[in-house]
Amino acid sequence: MDFLNAVVALSNFVIIPAMAYGSQLALGALGVTLIYGILRFSNFAHGDTMAFGTMVVILFTWLFQSWGISLGPLPTALLAIPFGIAGTAALVLITDRGVYRFYRGQRAKPVVFVIVSIGVMFIYNGLTRLILGADDQRFTDGERFIINVRVFKELTGLEEGLGIKTTQGITLVTAVIVVIVLFWFLNRTRTGKSMRAYSDNEDLALLSGINPERVVVVTWIIVAALITVAGTLYGLDKSYKPFTYFQLLLPIFAAAIVGGLGSPVGAIAGGFVIAFSEVAITYAWKKVLGYALPEAWEPSSLVQLMATEYKFAVSFMILVVVLLFRPTGLFKGKSV
Amino acid sequence: MSHSLRTIVLFGAVGLLILGTGVLQGWDLALVILNMGLVSAIMSLGVNLQWGIAGLFNVGIMGFVALGGMAVVLTSVDPVDEAWAAGGIRAIFALVLGAATIAGAFQLWRRTRNRWVVALFILVGFIIYRMVRDPAVDAVEAVNPAGTGFLGGLGLPVVFAWIVGGLLAAGGAWIIGKTALGLRSDYLAIATLGISEIIIAIMKNEEWLTRGVKNVTGLPRPVPNEVDLQNDPGFVETAAGLGLDPTSASTLYVKLGYSLYFTAALIILLVLAQLALNSPWGRMMRAIRDNEVSARAMGKDVTFRHLQVFILGSAICGIAGAMMTTLDGLLTPTSYQPLRYTFLIWVMVIVGGSGNNLGAVLGGFLIWFLWVQVETVGPGFMTWVTSWLPADSDLRAHLLNSVQHMRLLTMGVILLVVLRFSPRGLLPER
Numbered sequence: 001m002d003f004l005n006a007v008v009a010l011s012n013f014v015i016i017p018a019m020a021y022g023s024q025l026a027l028g029a030l031g032v033t034l035i036y037g038i039l040r041f042s043n044f045a046h047g048d049t050m051a052f053g054t055m056v057v058i059l060f061t062w063l064f065q066s067w068g069i070s071l072g073p074l075p076t077a078l079l080a081i082p083f084g085i086a087g088t089a090a091l092v093l094i095t096d097r098g099v100y101r102f103y104r105g106q107r108a109k110p111v112v113f114v115i116v117s118i119g120v121m122f123i124y125n126g127l128t129r130l131i132l133g134a135d136d137q138r139f140t141d142g143e144r145f146i147i148n149v150r151v152f153k154e155l156t157g158l159e160e161g162l163g164i165k166t167t168q169g170i171t172l173v174t175a176v177i178v179v180i181v182l183f184w185f186l187n188r189t190r191t192g193k194s195m196r197a198y199s200d201n202e203d204l205a206l207l208s209g210i211n212p213e214r215v216v217v218v219t220w221i222i223v224a225a226l227i228t229v230a231g232t233l234y235g236l237d238k239s240y241k242p243f244t245y246f247q248l249l250l251p252i253f254a255a256a257i258v259g260g261l262g263s264p265v266g267a268i269a270g271g272f273v274i275a276f277s278e279v280a281i282t283y284a285w286k287k288v289l290g291y292a293l294p295e296a297w298e299p300s301s302l303v304q305l306m307a308t309e310y311k312f313a314v315s316f317m318i319l320v321v322v323l324l325f326r327p328t329g330l331f332k333g334k335s336v
Numbered sequence: 337m338s339h340s341l342r343t344i345v346l347f348g349a350v351g352l353l354i355l356g357t358g359v360l361q362g363w364d365l366a367l368v369i370l371n372m373g374l375v376s377a378i379m380s381l382g383v384n385l386q387w388g389i390a391g392l393f394n395v396g397i398m399g400f401v402a403l404g405g406m407a408v409v410l411t412s413v414d415p416v417d418e419a420w421a422a423g424g425i426r427a428i429f430a431l432v433l434g435a436a437t438i439a440g441a442f443q444l445w446r447r448t449r450n451r452w453v454v455a456l457f458i459l460v461g462f463i464i465y466r467m468v469r470d471p472a473v474d475a476v477e478a479v480n481p482a483g484t485g486f487l488g489g490l491g492l493p494v495v496f497a498w499i500v501g502g503l504l505a506a507g508g509a510w511i512i513g514k515t516a517l518g519l520r521s522d523y524l525a526i527a528t529l530g531i532s533e534i535i536i537a538i539m540k541n542e543e544w545l546t547r548g549v550k551n552v553t554g555l556p557r558p559v560p561n562e563v564d565l566q567n568d569p570g571f572v573e574t575a576a577g578l579g580l581d582p583t584s585a586s587t588l589y590v591k592l593g594y595s596l597y598f599t600a601a602l603i604i605l606l607v608l609a610q611l612a613l614n615s616p617w618g619r620m621m622r623a624i625r626d627n628e629v630s631a632r633a634m635g636k637d638v639t640f641r642h643l644q645v646f647i648l649g650s651a652i653c654g655i656a657g658a659m660m661t662t663l664d665g666l667l668t669p670t671s672y673q674p675l676r677y678t679f680l681i682w683v684m685v686i687v688g689g690s691g692n693n694l695g696a697v698l699g700g701f702l703i704w705f706l707w708v709q710v711e712t713v714g715p716g717f718m719t720w721v722t723s724w725l726p727a728d729s730d731l732r733a734h735l736l737n738s739v740q741h742m743r744l745l746t747m748g749v750i751l752l753v754v755l756r757f758s759p760r761g762l763l764p765e766r
Contacts (some may be wrong), residue, residue, distance in 0.1 A: 027496060041522075042522040042525065044525075099752060110521070110522065111393055111521050114521075115751075115755065116677055116755055118683075119749075119755065120748065120752070121748070122745070122750075123743050123744075123745055123749030125675065125744050125748075126742065126745030126748060128746030129738060129741035130735075130738050130741045130742065131738075131747065133737075243673075246674075246675075249528050250533060252527070255527065261522075307541055310537055310540050310541070312533045313534045313537065315530070316530035319527070323523060327519075
């Protein structure tokens with residue numbers, strides 16, 4: 001019984017939250033990795049693009065709610081996601097046309113792109129705050145739990161309860177669908193193949209008649225989709241605040257780099273590595289250990305390795321360790 | 337237009353902007369802009385050293401600025417004796433233990449090259465560290481938590497803290513540089529961004545060190561207090577002689593005092609930076625920046641030089657951070673935001689002209705001026721823009737409410753426009 005309790009507590013507090021967070025990071029990191037592979041720079045505006053996309057979703061959610069449209073037990077935001085993607089895609093395509101294309105024409109160095117993306121970051125940040133403000137926004141509706149802690153306890157008779165939030169379930173399902181579609185697109189379709197060819201060897205791809213501007217446009221649209229979905233899922237699961245999204249830049253980049261920049265599989269693996277370490281290191285293990293260990297060994301302190309506020313330190317330390325021992329990441333990425 | 341003429345004209349223009357602010361909007365605001373402009377100029381001087389001269393992409397400026405601010409508390413605040421008695425020595429001992437663990441792990445790695453042994457060593461060291469630290473920290477934080485709850489500082493004069501701020505930032509930069517400088521520019525950027533967030537997290541959480549989010553207020557200052565001046569009959573008389581009431585005269589006097597201190601600091605650092613730039617050392621750094629491979633082939637120790645200039649630039653940012661905290665008179669860890677303290681400094685350097693010290697200083701003043709003025713002029717501008725909307729329209733109210741976010745937008749547009757049309761900045765490198 002104690003062992004079962006330990007497993008349930010572990011799932012409730014570590015595995016399920018980390019799975020949800022990991023999926024969100026993985027989607028974000030896929031965007032970073034695609035931009036890095038195709039456009040060849042680290043996009044600092046990524047977090048703020050995410051904030052913008054989520055903002056559009058929130059606005060449409062409110063519109064639908066005011067019209068009385070809802071998805072029943074599911075959050076209305078799911079309906080608004082396509083509109084959010086469209087809005088974000090429009091924004092990034094306008095940005096690409098107005099800003100990045102000029103530097104592509106000049107064949108500017110990657111670091112110039114990075115500095116340009118800082119300018120874009122300021123603009124997106126300002127736009128989001130101008131339109132929606134800098135405060136917390138909640139836009140979750142529908143059923144809150146798939147499994148309620150209390151119901152679970154009654155059903156199983158265990159001391160520990162297991163709660164699965166609807167948003168966590170949705171996050172996992174959506175992430176799996178998005179990743180399957182993305183990999184199908186990259187590996188099976190003509191456009192996807194041309195994208196991978198362009199990422200592998202730009203000159204060769206140009207020689208074989210691939211239109212670079214088309215590849216870039218498709219990449220931006222995919223990135224807009226990924227980032228909007230990731231942002232919406234994160235916002236549903238936790239809460240929406242532009243500054244938090246800006247700060248997500250760090251774990252997202254860490255995930256992409258740990259997995260190997262330019263490698264989509266690596267981005268997913270990196271997302272989960274970062275999420276699990278963050279949750280595991282900032283979780284107080286007293287409860288789980290109390291069930292799992294014999295009574296005499298029961299810990300007296302919280303057994304929390306680090307305070308929750310240090311979660312950035314966790315992603316950062318993993319990043320440093322990986323960079324020192326495997327500079328190209330877990331899955332061989334590019335090193336330009 | 338010749339280079340030096342351009343410099344004089346642009347500096348004159350920024351001077352006129354600040355003077356114009358004084359005439360039109362009051363001298364108080366002008367001095368506020370001038371003082372933070374001086375601090376910003378020093379920060380962008382530090383970043384220019386790293387980016388403009390050595391080509392290092394550091395986006396962790398906020399961390400070094402915050403370390404400077406922490407130095408003010410650690411140096412100039414009076415020590416809290418009860419807290420020291422309660423657990424001060426033990427807390428310091430825990431820090432030493434932590435440092436010894438890390439140093440020992442490095443030595444062990446060098447000797448054995450066995451990652452499991454090193455990992456075990458770090459784990460054991462970490463557990464011992466927590467066992468020593470936690471009770472000590474609890475004891476320190478329990479001492480009068482509403483008033484102090486931290487160890488306090490050394491009680492030294494505050495100007496001394498500026499130097500300590502530089503040293504603290506230099507120490508931080510040494511650690512960061514040792515781990516991250518070998519990485520490519522993008523990785524270095526992410527690494528520095530991460531470290532700056534960690535430094536802020538430490539300042540927010542380690543209450544025994546800097547009181548965390550409870551802030552430290554009433555920091556000592558190098559200039560007299562306004563209230564003391566207002567109670568000083570001699571000062572009131574002089575102010576009346578100049579046709580000023582005592583209150584505004586005292587604030588102006590205090591701000592002018594800060595301006596003098598900061599100007600002196602800026603001039604010293606600027607002269608040093610110019611000497612460095614035009615010395616053989618500066619030529620070497622630029623050679624490394626322009627072509628690392630050939631510089632290495634010429635026998636230059638690129639890794640060491642990068643570390644050196646990274647430490648120097650970060651130290652300057654630390655000094656500026658200490659000055660800023662002195663000016664504010666309080667340390668609020670929550671106020672450190674990367675957009676304001678990292679990326680805005682980058683805008684200053686790029687707009688002013690990277691690689692040119694005078695350009696960086698100009699950018700510091702100009703961008704800070706705009707940053708402040710967009711906020712003061714913004715509401716009026718927005719009222720004008722929205723004047724065609726009906727007075728009770730929601731859209732109008734919303735736009736007027738969120739006008740403070742205009743400045744981020746403005747800075748982004750300025751950065752992009754400068755990068756596009758004048759990529760080398762207002763005062764290009766010679």
